[in-house]
Amino acid sequence: MKKLILLLITTYSFSQLINCDRYKIVTVYDLFDKIEKNDKVRYGRLNELSFKDKSYNFKIYIDGYMKTGKKVTDNVVDNVHFTERSVKIHADKLLYSSLKKYNSQILKINALLNSLNIKNRVNSDLVLGLNTYSNLLFLQQKIDILNKIIKRQKSIYDYLINRYNEGVGSKIDVLNAKIDLANLNQNLISSYKDYAQNLIIFNYLYGDNKNKDYYFMPFLPKFAISLKQLQKEVLKNNYNAKIAKLNLKKSFYNYQKSSLHPININFYSFAGYTQSIQKTFNLGSDLNSFDWEMGVTFNIPLYDAQLKQARENSKVNYLIQREAYKSDIQKILRNVYKIYQNIIYERKNIKIIRKKIDVYKEEIDFYQNRIYSGLNEYTQYATVLKNYLNEMINLRNSVNRLNTDILLLKILSGRSIGEN
Numbered sequence: 001m002k003k004l005i006l007l008l009i010t011t012y013s014f015s016q017l018i019n020c021d022r023y024k025i026v027t028v029y030d031l032f033d034k035i036e037k038n039d040k041v042r043y044g045r046l047n048e049l050s051f052k053d054k055s056y057n058f059k060i061y062i063d064g065y066m067k068t069g070k071k072v073t074d075n076v077v078d079n080v081h082f083t084e085r086s087v088k089i090h091a092d093k094l095l096y097s098s099l100k101k102y103n104s105q106i107l108k109i110n111a112l113l114n115s116l117n118i119k120n121r122v123n124s125d126l127v128l129g130l131n132t133y134s135n136l137l138f139l140q141q142k143i144d145i146l147n148k149i150i151k152r153q154k155s156i157y158d159y160l161i162n163r164y165n166e167g168v169g170s171k172i173d174v175l176n177a178k179i180d181l182a183n184l185n186q187n188l189i190s191s192y193k194d195y196a197q198n199l200i201i202f203n204y205l206y207g208d209n210k211n212k213d214y215y216f217m218p219f220l221p222k223f224a225i226s227l228k229q230l231q232k233e234v235l236k237n238n239y240n241a242k243i244a245k246l247n248l249k250k251s252f253y254n255y256q257k258s259s260l261h262p263i264n265i266n267f268y269s270f271a272g273y274t275q276s277i278q279k280t281f282n283l284g285s286d287l288n289s290f291d292w293e294m295g296v297t298f299n300i301p302l303y304d305a306q307l308k309q310a311r312e313n314s315k316v317n318y319l320i321q322r323e324a325y326k327s328d329i330q331k332i333l334r335n336v337y338k339i340y341q342n343i344i345y346e347r348k349n350i351k352i353i354r355k356k357i358d359v360y361k362e363e364i365d366f367y368q369n370r371i372y373s374g375l376n377e378y379t380q381y382a383t384v385l386k387n388y389l390n391e392m393i394n395l396r397n398s399v400n401r402l403n404t405d406i407l408l409l410k411i412l413s414g415r416s417i418g419e420n
Contacts, residue, residue: 023215039122088272096265102257120239134404137216139195141396173378237414244328251321258314269294346402360388
């Protein structure tokens with residue numbers, strides 16, 4: 001933290017520092033902590049869900065029936081009108097299933113997938129928070145740069161218009177300076193708009209819906225690691241890679257499960273009460289009975305067209321999932337490689353931009369002094385000033401992209417994103 005504050009004071013002079021009491025100072029690590037705490041509350045109940053194999057537990061239920069009818073024979077005397085009511089309670093249990101091993105494995109995978117998906121959602125929020133924070137930091141710096149350039153441009157414009165009013169200045173220089181000042185203000189307004197839009201996302205992730213003025217601290221993460229080692233860590237720790245691997249494993253178990261004959265042995269039992277009323281031409285009877293029964297049943301399919309089709313579908317699904325896994329892993333590695341190369345490029349780009357800025361600073365001072373000396377060289381000055389402004393903004397953008405990509409690689413590789 002001390003390094004960040006020192007860097008801020010020595011490298012930047014943001015207008016916010018003039019009145020620090022107005023601003024709430026935040027760091028990217030503060031935002032990460034808030035996101036993890038808020039997501040823990042948001043997804044906590046989902047993480048408590050578990051997948052258990054209940055197939056070997058008792059199944060208890062009640063059923064019953066009521067029926068009435070008439071049996072008609074050739075002899076009218078033997079015709080019977082009957083009414084029957086029955087209610088029974090059942091208790092069944094699966095004693096053995098040839099699919100139990102695979103059912104248990106699939107349930108375990110579902111539990112792991114549930115946990116990983118929750119962690120992946122948190123990671124997605126961290127990435128969104130990182131990008132949002134980086135945007136706000138860049139826009140904060142861009143606004144400060146624009147305010148400084150506008151102040152300088154206003155000074156030049158006032159000087160040019162005074163010289164023109166004295167009859168010794170160029171009208172075209174005054175008009176060009178006025179247009180340039182308007183363009184700078186237009187750029188400033190657009191930056192404020194972008195800042196406000198990103199601030200909405202920040203407030204949601206930070207868990208603060210109150211309108212506050214924030215001061216976003218720069219961040220300087222360190223991440224010295226070879227590409228080969230980074231790729232190993234990503235394949236081992238990245239949540240998307242783990243999810244892809246588990247999905248492949250799940251489809252494999254489903255395929256293996258479908259290749260077996262589903263042999264089941266069940267225990268059944270019931271007890272119930274039955275009332276039967278029968279009436280003939282001249283007689284009637286009322287029979288009440290209490291009955292119970294228990295036993296064991298088994299089921300061994302010899303041929304089932306649906307099972308055969310299910311096996312074919314499971315095999316196709318496994319082959320598709322295997323190719324999808326390879327594709328997902330390659331996509332993850334390509335993304336890591338792209339970010340890693342961006343870091344290398346930005347480090348080189350920053351050195352070049354800083355050299356260009358040093359040159360533009362000298363040119364600005366040179367042409368500004370010539371203008372104040374009474375020479376009509378505003379066109380050259382304006383060109384250099386625009387170049388200087390663009391490179392200053394490019395520098396802040398490149399630095400933010402560099403630091404953002406470093407933290408992004410930490411998130412993707414499962415490394416700690418805490419402060420150095």
